Amino acid sequence: MNFTQTLKENQFKVTPSRLEALEVLSLSKTPMTIEQIWQKLVKSQPNLVTVYRIIKDFKQKDLVRQVDLQHQHAHFELSAKDDHHHLVCTQCGRLEDVPGCQLNDLVMQSVRRSSNFTSTSGHNFEIFGLCKDCVRK
Amino acid sequence: MNFTQTLKENQFKVTPSRLEALEVLSLSKTPMTIEQIWQKLVKSQPNLVTVYRIIKDFKQKDLVRQVDLQHQHAHFELSAKDDHHHLVCTQCGRLEDVPGCQLNDLVMQSVRRSSNFTSTSGHNFEIFGLCKDCVRK
DNA sequence: AATTTAAATGCAAATTATTTGCATTTATCA
């Protein structure tokens, strides 16, 4: 995928931080916090505030989606990644991707029945429980 | 529902704040923030910190579930309420309950296929989009 | 009913996450 093009298509100026942010997100197998993204931005080394702003703008343009794992901070992942959901350990935070998404019919059905909404931009589906390590304790 | 009994069953001391918190949550049609719960606690008038602690303890015992609407603070609702999910407006925050939950099979299937998890305590499913008022603008 | 005790609460202060204001720099376009 061409990050420069992605940025241009979304009316963003092509800056080193934004390019590297896209790269970092695309390489990550799990949703990342702002702090985690920031630490991976070794080439551009932007200010933490800049990372907040970049990700916020990406979210607004639906380039990334926000994932809430009920930790103490938001997580983000590229929207371009395959639709999937997550298993989250409520004790240690351990995370597992659940590949594939069988929710699209349900989403459409929900919208069809709604009187306030006629379209959607995305959805989140997280499953909480104890991972095998935490069950032992 | 008998709130005193609910508290005792969960090894909580029966205090005015906890009783009223359960009452307030049970009367609410939408998930509430800590601040909103606090403002409704007119009889017991506890400190805001106490509300944080009460809800945290309730969550630990699965009396309430946390709902993330991607606003700037967490929301909570009684677990006893029917399993359902939410339509959330990404612009104005407008919220609509989607009654019923057809996700249990999917949750069980996900767990069956997982190597790290063998059980779950709950799940969240939120659908994001623009409500009809915000679409107009 | 009075006494004991662990748990619950209040208050002040700390911590963490996120945002804002403003001055400076930089990507883009004429």
Place this chain on the structure above:
DNA sequence: TGATAAATGCAAATAATTTGCATTTAAATT
């Protein structure tokens, strides 16, 4: 190459949540 609007950095503000510690209270025991 120069002009300009957007992007960035830095300091400080705000918002959400947590912690420490002293005091109060529910409930178990006498």
